[in-house]
Ligand SMILES: CC(C)[C@H](C(=O)O)[C@@H](O)C(=O)O
């Protein structure tokens with residue numbers, strides 16, 4: 004669109020488990036920062052609970068809203084033990100269908116150690132010395148996930164699935180990742196821009212192809228250095244020298260695995276945001292699941308949902324040339340860091356006891 | 372065979388890069404601990420250097436020795452930039468061919484924090500409090516690796532590989548893992564025996580099949596508890612609660628990734644041993660690569676190779692009912708820990724400057 008809007012309309016799916024609590028928290032903080040009327044949260048149903056009530060996990064109208072409104076904000080979806088008539092789990096169907104139906108090909112996971120958060124890695128600390136600040140871009144529409152629902156099981160003896168890597172799928176996500184490295188503008192301490200390709204090009208042809216397409220796309224981004232890391236070796240590097248990384252691109256399944264690893268090094272899923280982005284649509288939600296065991300108890304960390312909202316604002320700001328929205332995003336991020344740093348409110352999954360509602364109030368307070 | 376032998380004959384492949392140095396170190400320590408004549412190291416060629424000299428990466432006679440002798444000890448193989456006439460890298464061909472030709476279906480990676488080694492995880496410490504001691508059993512002959520050399524590339528637009536999971540392949544590795552949990556006899560602090568299945572049963576049919584076969588085999592091991600972790604989530608757990616784990620079984624590619632992650636949490640590849648084991652054969656080598664950049668400089672850590680030798684002795688002891696050999700293995704392990712704990716010799720990859728030869732001498736000294 005390229006022009007700022009007076010109001011952005013956000014398709015909002017609370018989902019299951021802790022989804023509603025963290026979504027409400029994110030809505031309150033986003034509305035607080037952006038001011039009345041700038042964001043219109045259009046609540047639409049979806050998820051396993053909705054499936055139980057209605058027989059539909061992703062209603063047509065919800066999909067329509069996600070397609071037509073400016074962005075999608077999603078809490079979390081999934082409840083264990085709920086199955087379709089054929090016995091398969093409903094599980095993460097909502098989320099997975101949205102990825103494919105909205106063609107959200109770049110799953111973006113910033114791995115950033117925030118001030119006030121203790122990394123499990125003893126040599127890393129946001130306050131001083133070596134910190135952690137890189138972004139994983141996971142291909143989100145093909146790779147091993149292409150085979151979901153299409154695997155073969157033969158006579159109970161043999162099962163097979165396909166890993167599929169296409170030129171189109173790889174070049175668009177590689178371009179996204181290089182572009183991000185360019186925008187980050189040398190976030191590394193030595194001022195360089197780096198895009199790391201995570202693969203197993205030494206073992207499988209599909210991964211060698213993935214790497215070769217990244218090499219091709221690199222031609223369009225002369226300011227960004229490219230390097231390569233095997234999916235096994237990168238797990239070692241992400242513990243020993245996470246500060247080497249700037250942007251990492253990976254096939255869907257590898258990206259799934261290293262995204263969680265990265266999140267664990269900066270405090271865990273409860274504070275890690277994610278954005279799933281395509282050319283036409285963007286969906287934003289915390290990296291965590293629906294955590295039904297603590298749902299409704301006001302114990303969930305709202306930080307991941309709020310920071311996912313920050314990613315949403317930045318994405319909208321960028322798409323619509325809306326600098327004010329980008330500034331609101333930065334103010335929220337600073338408020339979250341201020342609260343975490345003060346240490347009075349520590350979310351449960353960082354070892355504290357802060358309630359979801361208290362943290363939300365504290366962040367609103369820090370915004371003011 | 373079931374009976375102790377006077378002498379065990381070991382097919383020994385030094386390989387490339389640091390392979391020769393660390394193999395010689397392991398041979399010296401094993402010979403020192405077991406006494407003259409108990410081990411006969413039969414040196415056989417193989418690897419990329421040998422390919423350059425002879426055109427063969429795995430000579431027939433080497434394979435024959437690995438088949439006919441009692442076990443195989445391997446240094447490391449691989450040199451970058453050396454290609455076959457068709458342009459593909461020779462790389463890890465030796466190692467991969469041995470896995471498939473000797474049908475070494477269980478890739479065993481003990482993840483144990485040794486005294487004197489600093490974990491990068493701040494909450495874990497072998498000397499007191501929470502430590503780390505579990506074993507990853509990686510399926511080593513199928514899974515995504517089944518597709519190696521068989522992937523399809525179509526018109527430069529589309530590449531595909533197959534993930535293959537069989538009942539036979541899964542049940543034998545699951546049985547191996549349950550059996551190991553039984554033998555470890557409740558290594559967990561609460562005395563329980565646990566076998567964790569690492570998969571993505573929520574996404575792909577092959578992984579759901581993998582899990583269901585593990586469930587079936589579980590019926591044979593009522594004393595061992597089974598639990599499940601998705602390949603993404605387990606990376607978080609291995610940082611936050613590695614002390615929960617006892618034995619973990621995983622498909623080939625997932626096992627490849629989490630084995631390196633586990634090794635990183637206990638000090639890295641330079642001190643991590645591995646054993647690749649089938650019904651008829653066993654191959655033992657450090658988890659590290661050939662590190663050509665430091666080859667021949669006496670800078671490599673011999674610890675991984677020596678501890679791989681320890682695994683070999685225990686495997687032989689078990690197969691041949693040779694208790695003495697098992698005791699020799701334990702003496703070597705204690706000697707290694709004594710040297711690491713004393714702190715006078717710290718291998719380069721643990722941040723020290725100890726030479727390979729010095730560490731070897733120190734370990735021999737501690738054995739005496
Ligand atoms: C929810 C689930 C389907 C998902 C995945 O496997 O991609 C999750 O692990 C994630 O990373 O979003």
Ligand SMILES: CC(C)[C@H](C(=O)O)[C@@H](O)C(=O)O
Pocket residue numbers: 206235463466467627
């Ligand atoms: C050497 C290489 C072929 C190998 C693999 O990918 O399996 C390595 O990473 C390993 O874990 O042994």
